[in-house]
Amino acid sequence: MSSEFTKLFELIISASLINNFVFTRFLGLCIFFGVSKKMETAVGMSITFTAVMMISASLSWLIFNYVMVPMDITFLKIIVFIGIVAGLVQASDTIMRKVAPGLYYKLGIYLALISTNCIILAVPLINAGEKYSFIQSLAFGLGSGLGFALALIIMASIREKLELAEVPAPFKGLPMAFVVTGLIALAFTGFSGLITL
Amino acid sequence: MAAQTGKVNYIELITNGIVKENTIFKLALSLCPSIAVTNNLKNGVLMGVAVLFVQVMVNITISLMRKIIHPRIRLPIFMLVISGWVTITDMSMAAAVPDVYKQMGLYIQLIVAFASILARAEMFASKNRIAPSMADGIGMGIGFLFALTVISFFRELIGKGSVWGMPIVHTKPLLIMILPAGGFFAVGILMAFFNWIDVKFFKKGASAHH
Numbered sequence: 001m002s003s004e005f006t007k008l009f010e011l012i013i014s015a016s017l018i019n020n021f022v023f024t025r026f027l028g029l030c031i032f033f034g035v036s037k038k039m040e041t042a043v044g045m046s047i048t049f050t051a052v053m054m055i056s057a058s059l060s061w062l063i064f065n066y067v068m069v070p071m072d073i074t075f076l077k078i079i080v081f082i083g084i085v086a087g088l089v090q091a092s093d094t095i096m097r098k099v100a101p102g103l104y105y106k107l108g109i110y111l112a113l114i115s116t117n118c119i120i121l122a123v124p125l126i127n128a129g130e131k132y133s134f135i136q137s138l139a140f141g142l143g144s145g146l147g148f149a150l151a152l153i154i155m156a157s158i159r160e161k162l163e164l165a166e167v168p169a170p171f172k173g174l175p176m177a178f179v180v181t182g183l184i185a186l187a188f189t190g191f192s193g194l195i196t197l
Numbered sequence: 198m199a200a201q202t203g204k205v206n207y208i209e210l211i212t213n214g215i216v217k218e219n220t221i222f223k224l225a226l227s228l229c230p231s232i233a234v235t236n237n238l239k240n241g242v243l244m245g246v247a248v249l250f251v252q253v254m255v256n257i258t259i260s261l262m263r264k265i266i267h268p269r270i271r272l273p274i275f276m277l278v279i280s281g282w283v284t285i286t287d288m289s290m291a292a293a294v295p296d297v298y299k300q301m302g303l304y305i306q307l308i309v310a311f312a313s314i315l316a317r318a319e320m321f322a323s324k325n326r327i328a329p330s331m332a333d334g335i336g337m338g339i340g341f342l343f344a345l346t347v348i349s350f351f352r353e354l355i356g357k358g359s360v361w362g363m364p365i366v367h368t369k370p371l372l373i374m375i376l377p378a379g380g381f382f383a384v385g386i387l388m389a390f391f392n393w394i395d396v397k398f399f400k401k402g403a404s405a406h407h
Contacts, residue, residue, distance in 0.1 A: 023377060024377050025233070026230075026232040026233040026377070026380065027229050027233075027307070029228040030227070030228055030229075030312060075284065075288065076284070078283055078284050078287065078306050078309055079277065079280040079281065079284060082280050082309055082310070083276075086273065118229055118307045121307060121309065121310050122303065122307060125303060125306055125307075126303065129303070168389075169392075169396065170390070170392040170393035170396065171385070171389045175385045175386070175388040175389035175392065176385065177385070178381050178385025179381065179382060179385040179386070181381045181385075182378045182381030182382040182385065183378070185377045185381055186373075186376075186378035189378065
């Protein structure tokens, strides 16, 4: 049992630090550069993101393993997963508006952004490709969400300072953000080899 | 976009996607593969071709179906069409180039989440006839292919000292350019370079702002 736990822990650490979605897998970059301008939006996005990621990971695991594998239609996984994600985002949007209007007011706009994000689709695809078990998929979803949150928060705190810095004119805005991300990514390569799965 | 009046300037449609609205350098959309698969020229070009194919086919399909799609449910239908064509591309590439596919299969599947493809379907193909939609798709696709080719060319040249796997420079390569971090540096510097050209020669404001 304890080795099972260590394995899950390793999975979370590896998904969040070593194979960080932004810095080593380069996914979700549009959102990453889009919402990392302010700390407040970055935090809101991270919370929404991690929650949706875990739900979509578990939901698509169930559908993949109990519906698609028995029916031998795994080649349709892209279509099915994007349907699940879009439906899930729409559903949580509606539910949140009815059940928790306060929360919806705060996090609602991030939900709409999520449906166009590739990470949310990548998690189920990787889960299916690696043949993770249900608990492992959940752990992978959690780890990826935390990793993305970490990346967003680091980046937001740097960009708030960057506003005041004097940057050469052609580098203003996005190009500079890219170079900064490169530097963070360089720092994150230090994590590789932390755990060998 | 004078498609409705009958006279269509195809040249302008195609160059629009390559220069004025270049997906990566100008709109800063669909950035994930621009860094993920560009550590050598071959992968970059193949990814660009895959996107070009999907973009053109999606534009044609949407344009064909534009009169029978109910506007209320257009987005789910667009997504279905896109994921259908992505599945086709994914499976053909898995069969045709298995060694490359092993490295970038995930990113091929994720073409489905490209904002740029959905945006062209929504903004152009659903309102225009087939020929202009196809030209628009070709322009956007070539623009993307061009961006990926430039990025991956420089990264492979500097990071490995080779082009398309053939060694060219025999000095010690700057390994960082093929590492993940190098991708961010390359895109950032190239973006700044294109901004600089814009400001210097066309006297426009820097356009790659978010």
